[in-house]
Every structure is written in structure tokens, then in C-alpha cells.
Amino acid sequence: MAQTIRIGGGAKRPDKGSLGKRFARSVRLHWQLYVFIAPIFIFFILFHYAPLYGVQIAFRDYKAVFGITGSKWVGLKHFRDFFRSYYSMRLIVNTLLLNIFGLLWSFPIPIFMAILLNQLNNKRAKSFIQTIIYVPHFISTVVMVGVLFLFLSPTSGIINKALTSLGMKSIFFMIEPGYFRTLFIASDIWQHAGWNTILFIAALTGIDPELYEAASVDGASKTQKIRYIDIPHLMPIAAIMLILSCGSMLVSNTDKALLMQTPNNMSVSDIIGVYVYQQGLGKAQFSYTAAINLFVNVVNFITIMLVNFASKKLGETSLF
Amino acid sequence: MRRPMSQSALRHGSGYGRKTTGDRVFDIFNSVFWVVVVGIVIYPLWLVLIDSVSNPGDVYAGRVVIWPIGFSLEGYKAILASKQLLRSYLNSIIYTLSGTVFSVFLTMMGAYALSHPFPGKGAVNFFIIFTMFFSGGLIPSFIINRALGLYNNPLAMIVLGAVSVWNLMIARTYIQTNIPGELYDAAAIDGASHFKYFFRFVLPLSGVIMAVLSVYAGVARWNDYFTALVYIRDRNLLPLQTVLREALASLTSSAASLIEDSLKIDGIDVQAATRKAEVAKYCSIVVSTVPAVLLYVFMQKFFVKGVMIGSLKG
The missing domain is CATH 1.10.3720.10 (MetI-like)
Known part of the structure; x- marks a missing residue:
């Protein structure tokens, strides 16, 4: 084990031999680390890279009996089919709108909450609030949507009871297309806005207290401190979160949309993820839906690269 | 603010209730905001809980709002x-x-x-x-x-x-x-x-x-x-x-x-x-x-x- 000491010591490593030899020695010294990384490596090969290899079925007519590479090559047929189909426009628009409205609402709220929480003077109140607002994050999507169905039920739901007692008509929210996006986004915010403050609270905790003290000496009010200290400090992390969100504009929360979809709200609840699930697994149209998947992936990848590039050019933060 | 009040009081004399009006308004707004938020987070959870132990008829009629009615574990x-x-x-x-x-x-x-x-x-x-x-x-x-x-x-x-x-x-x-x-x-x-x-x-x-x-x-x-x-x-x-x-x-x-x-x-x-x-x-x-x-x-x-x-x- 004398060899390992040298590596740990770092600086003492003698720079003898060619690059190849040095590399070989280093590998010999660190073989154990390769053992540590091996399970992860295999995991990623099996569950991430093998499916990437399988993406080629988007250009083939996949039949299970012929396997992935044995199935007939059909080029861009499935992509053409998708874009010519009646559904493609509706799916893309629905997915985009759900994500854009979702981002507009659910992006600023956690930042706002983190700033206000940071300004609370009472430490115990602060930690109590933190404990409470994280709780909904731990509720499952199935339960969340189940609660929506129960509370919004036209016959027994508490919301409609309140509406009718105020003399209004009861509304069957879950089948009314006009309410789908609102309910989807509002329940998302209820569940995750509190949790999403964590990152911003961490960033605010990292601010040097002397900045606030200096501001107090200069007679700054709380709103001024927020404006000139908190917000500039939150910008980098907010920019990164925004860039990441832009990379998933066509990705959808399929689980939730699937649960909230009812025959009547199809016109707005039919989004790409749900369609891929229903056509791909329900009707075994593997190649066709793999093509849709690939299209989404490529668009997401290009978007995230463009946004990242633009953000870099503007002198703001970037991912890499 | 994260630093202890006593320290800030010593330094700036702001701990003797001599906050500016603006800051006091801000604090009131902030407290009200959090009372509302905590309410919005807790109430649905509470409602599910009390509905689960109430008399089915009352739940169905929407009468269970704040407290369980006719406690039952049916x-x-x-x-x-x-x-x-x-x-x-x-x-x-x-x-x-x-x-x-x-x-x-x-x-x-x-x-x-x-x-x-x-x-x-x-x-x-x-x-x-x-x-x-x-x-x-x-x-x-x-x-x-x-x-x-x-x-x-x-x-x-x-x-x-x-x-x-x-x-x-x-x-x-x-x-x-x-x-x-x-x-x-x-x-x-x-x-x-x-x-x-x-x-x-x-x-x-x-x-x-x-x-x-x-x-x-x-x-x-x-x-x-x-x-x-x-x-x-x-x-x-x-x-x-x-x-x-x-x-x-x-x-x-x-x-x-x-x-x-x-x-x-x-x-x-x-x-x-x-x-x-x-x-x-x-x-x-x-x-x-x-x-x-x-x-x-x-x-x-x-x-x-x-x-x-x-x-x-x-």
C-alpha cells in the first residue's frame, strides 16, 4: 500500500517516464476507484445509453421479432406521419402552453417566497414555516390529483358546496377544458413552490452579513436591501434554473397529465408525453412514438444550447 | 435578518422599536403573507384528515369544514x-x-x-x-x-x-x-x-x-x-x-x-x-x-x- 501514499501526498509524485507509462501507473494505483465507479457505469450503460442506441427504431419499422437492428429501415417516414397527422399541432401547442404558463407562474413564486422568508425576524417562526411549506412536496401525484377530484366534485366537493351556498352554479372542474391548465399549474405550485425555495434560501444564507449591516448604517430600508442585495445575489442561480427549465419546454409531467385527463378535456390535456404513452405502449406503435420522443429530445437539446449561449453572450451566468 | 437582534441593536440602535415606518409596514405585510401561505398549505391536508374520520353523510353534504362531525373509523x-x-x-x-x-x-x-x-x-x-x-x-x-x-x-x-x-x-x-x-x-x-x-x-x-x-x-x-x-x-x-x-x-x-x-x-x-x-x-x-x-x-x-x-x- 506504500504506493497509495504517494498519490495521497500528491505533490511528491515523481514525474518520470512517458505519458503512457505514467497513465498506466496511475491506473494501477487507482484500480479500486474503478471498482467503485463500475456499478454506476454499468447502470448508465444499461438504462441510459442502451435506450439511446435504441432510438434508431425511430427510423425503422420496429418489430420485436426482428430486434432493433433487424427491423426494416424506413428513414423519416414516422416523422412525416407525425407532422402530417391532425394531432401533431394540437399536441405541440398544448405541451408548450402548459409549460410556458407553468413557468411564468411557478418560476417567480419560490424566489419571492425565499426573499420574504429571509426577512422574517423570528427564527422559530421561520423554521416552523419552512417545515410546513415543504410537506406538500412529499405527497404523491396520484393523491394530489385524487384530492382535486374529491374537492372539486360537482356533487360532494367542498368547493362546489361553497359555490352553491353563495348562490352560484356548481362546476364540474375536472371535465371542463377551461380549468385544466389552471388546476394543473395551481396544484403544482401548492405542492412544490415551498420546496423550490430551498435553493434560493441557500443562496441568501450565503450572503455576507456585513453587506446588510453596511446597508443599515446607510439607512437602507428592508425593501431597499431586497432590491440591492438579495435580488442581485439570487440572479445567477435563478438564471441557471431558468436555462434548465427552457430545456424542457416540450417535456411534460406525463404522470400528472395522464391522471388529470378526462374524455372532455382532451382538447387541452392531450400533451406529447401522454400521447406517446397511449399510442406507444397502449397501441404498440413503438417506432412512431420513438420518433416523436426523438423530435422532442432534439428540440430540447437545441433550445437549452441556444438559451445557454444567449445567456453567456449577455454576460449572465451559463451552465458551461 | 439572520444576525441576532442584540448585535444589530448594539450597533445601530434599531432594537428599541425604532424601526422606520416603511420597515414596520413591510414586517406586517410579511407576517400576514406567511399566515395566509401556511393556511393555504395546511387547510387541504387538515380537510382530508377530518373528512376521513367523519360521518359519511356529513362529508357528502359538505358539512365537514373545520372540525370532524360524528367521529367514526368506518x-x-x-x-x-x-x-x-x-x-x-x-x-x-x-x-x-x-x-x-x-x-x-x-x-x-x-x-x-x-x-x-x-x-x-x-x-x-x-x-x-x-x-x-x-x-x-x-x-x-x-x-x-x-x-x-x-x-x-x-x-x-x-x-x-x-x-x-x-x-x-x-x-x-x-x-x-x-x-x-x-x-x-x-x-x-x-x-x-x-x-x-x-x-x-x-x-x-x-x-x-x-x-x-x-x-x-x-x-x-x-x-x-x-x-x-x-x-x-x-x-x-x-x-x-x-x-x-x-x-x-x-x-x-x-x-x-x-x-x-x-x-x-x-x-x-x-x-x-x-x-x-x-x-x-x-x-x-x-x-x-x-x-x-x-x-x-x-x-x-x-x-x-x-x-x-x-x-x-x-
Whole structure:
């Protein structure tokens, strides 16, 4: 084990031999680390890279009996089919709108909450609030949507009871297309806005207290401190979160949309993820839906690269 | 403000109630804001809880608003009689426990390796992070996993999604920033291998981050219904959430499958049965949600700390 000491010591490593030899020695010294990384490596090969290899079925007519590479090559047929189909426009628009409205609402709220929480003077109140607002994050999507169905039920739901007692008509929210996006986004915010403050609270905790003290000496009010200290400090992390969100504009929360979809709200609840699930697994149209998947992936990848590039050019933060 | 009041009072004399009017208005607004937010978060949870123990007729009529009416545990009795639910509950416990252990162990091993320099580490990092930006998608994954024999196999519930790039990076950052490199040097001088060092020092010193990873992995597994929807066909292997989904998120709610057992027994009064089914739904929500929330509450102490440490650099 004398060899390992040298590596740990770092600086003492003698720079003898060619690059190849040095590399070989280093590998010999660190073989154990390769053992540590091996399970992860295999995991990623099996569950991430093998499916990437399988993406080629988007250009083939996949039949299970012929396997992935044995199935007939059909080029861009499935992509053409998708874009010519009646559904493609509706799916893309629905997915985009759900994500854009979702981002507009659910992006600023956690930042706002983190700033206000940071300004609370009472430490115990602060930690109590933190404990409470994280709780909904731990509720499952199935339960969340189940609660929506129960509370919004036209016959027994508490919301409609309140509406009718105020003399209004009861509304069957879950089948009314006009309410789908609102309910989807509002329940998302209820569940995750509190949790999403964590990152911003961490960033605010990292601010040097002397900045606030200096501001107090200069007679700054709380709103001024927020404006000139908190917000500039939150910008980098907010920019990164925004860039990441832009990379998933066509990705959808399929689980939730699937649960909230009812025959009547199809016109707005039919989004790409749900369609891929229903056509791909329900009707075994593997190649066709793999093509849709690939299209989404490529668009997401290009978007995230463009946004990242633009953000870099503007002198703001970037991912890499 | 984070600094102690006394200190700020000494320095600026602001602790004697001589805050500016603007700041006082701000504080009032802020307090009101949080009272409202906490109310919005708690009330739906409370409502589900009181609905689950109230008299079905009153729940159905919407009279249960602030306090339970006609306390009864009928709903809980009904769902406890459902074999399907109990079976899936047990399945979920098994999937969650084994899946969490598997996930945390794999993540810690990988994170440990990535916290050390070794030849080819840059390539491995790229190899892992690339998957965040480009993935095969549902259908190619399904085809590959089916070929691997995971279709209708309970292992799918344990293995799939066990390692996430994000968790790997959080754990790596934690190890790098919280376990001093000198400790490894000292251990190596004493002749400890990476294996020995990992089990003797790294794991015992990583309690906080392992708690965080366990909550992440455990809750994700407990709450997951989609994996089972795609991969599990055998009804005896279904996890809790998938069974719940059939009972909860459906429009044809009147004949809830949850209490079909009891429906058979006193299946005369359909209306009463419908109301009972409604309460049974609330009960099933409580029973399925309590474990995840309790896990969070118990782990909460480490949790906020660990998440912050991990996220600072992320």
C-alpha cells in the first residue's frame, strides 16, 4: 500500500517516464476507484445509453421479432406521419402552453417566497414555516390529483358546496377544458413552490452579513436591501434554473397529465408525453412514438444550447 | 435578518422599536403573507384528515369544514378489509426499502469515486452528465428494459431510476467539502485501501447526506405509480400508488373498488355505500401519505442542512 501514499501526498509524485507509462501507473494505483465507479457505469450503460442506441427504431419499422437492428429501415417516414397527422399541432401547442404558463407562474413564486422568508425576524417562526411549506412536496401525484377530484366534485366537493351556498352554479372542474391548465399549474405550485425555495434560501444564507449591516448604517430600508442585495445575489442561480427549465419546454409531467385527463378535456390535456404513452405502449406503435420522443429530445437539446449561449453572450451566468 | 437582534441593536440602535415606518409596514405585510401561505398549505391536508374520520353523510353534504362531525373509523375499517390495498401496501414497503438501500449504496459508491482524482475522470463525468441533456425516452427504454427481462418483474420497481445524476452530484459535493482530504492521506499511510477507507470513514461521516438521499429515494419510490403502470402486469405485484390511482382518480367514482368487499356484505343501500366509498377515499389518502410525510418529518433535522450543503455548489 506504500504506493497509495504517494498519490495521497500528491505533490511528491515523481514525474518520470512517458505519458503512457505514467497513465498506466496511475491506473494501477487507482484500480479500486474503478471498482467503485463500475456499478454506476454499468447502470448508465444499461438504462441510459442502451435506450439511446435504441432510438434508431425511430427510423425503422420496429418489430420485436426482428430486434432493433433487424427491423426494416424506413428513414423519416414516422416523422412525416407525425407532422402530417391532425394531432401533431394540437399536441405541440398544448405541451408548450402548459409549460410556458407553468413557468411564468411557478418560476417567480419560490424566489419571492425565499426573499420574504429571509426577512422574517423570528427564527422559530421561520423554521416552523419552512417545515410546513415543504410537506406538500412529499405527497404523491396520484393523491394530489385524487384530492382535486374529491374537492372539486360537482356533487360532494367542498368547493362546489361553497359555490352553491353563495348562490352560484356548481362546476364540474375536472371535465371542463377551461380549468385544466389552471388546476394543473395551481396544484403544482401548492405542492412544490415551498420546496423550490430551498435553493434560493441557500443562496441568501450565503450572503455576507456585513453587506446588510453596511446597508443599515446607510439607512437602507428592508425593501431597499431586497432590491440591492438579495435580488442581485439570487440572479445567477435563478438564471441557471431558468436555462434548465427552457430545456424542457416540450417535456411534460406525463404522470400528472395522464391522471388529470378526462374524455372532455382532451382538447387541452392531450400533451406529447401522454400521447406517446397511449399510442406507444397502449397501441404498440413503438417506432412512431420513438420518433416523436426523438423530435422532442432534439428540440430540447437545441433550445437549452441556444438559451445557454444567449445567456453567456449577455454576460449572465451559463451552465458551461 | 439572520444576525441576532442584540448585535444589530448594539450597533445601530434599531432594537428599541425604532424601526422606520416603511420597515414596520413591510414586517406586517410579511407576517400576514406567511399566515395566509401556511393556511393555504395546511387547510387541504387538515380537510382530508377530518373528512376521513367523519360521518359519511356529513362529508357528502359538505358539512365537514373545520372540525370532524360524528367521529367514526368506518372508512378505515373498510379499507383495511380490502385485500388488494393491503397487498399493494406490503409491496410498496418492500419496493421502497430495497430500492432505497440499493439507490443510496450505489450513489455513495459512485460519489466517492468521483470525489477523488483518477485517470479518465473527466470522461466519466461527461458520460454521466450528458444523460441529463439527452435521453432515449420512454419507448426505447421500454424496449431495452423488456429485453433485459424487467417487464412484469418486481426488480423493475427497485432498479429503474435508482441513480440520478443530480443525487450523484450532491453526494460528491458533500464528500468533497465535508470529509477532509488529509483524512484519506492519513488512512493511506496507515495502509488503508479505498475499500477500507470508504466503509470505515466515508460512510460513517456521511450520515447527513445519506439521510437526504434516503428521503429522496424512499419518497420517490413510495410515490411512484408510473413505473408500475408501464412495467407491472401482475396485479399481485402492483404497488400502492397504482392501486390508489384506480380508486381515486376516476370519474366513475361511485363504485370505489376499495370497499367492494364491504359492498358485498351490505350491498342494499347504494347511496350509503357511495358515501362510505367517498370517506374510504379520504382514508386511503391518509394511509398512503402518512409514511412519506413522517419520513420527511423525522429526517427533517438533517434534511434542510444536507440539501443546502449539496445545493450550494450544484
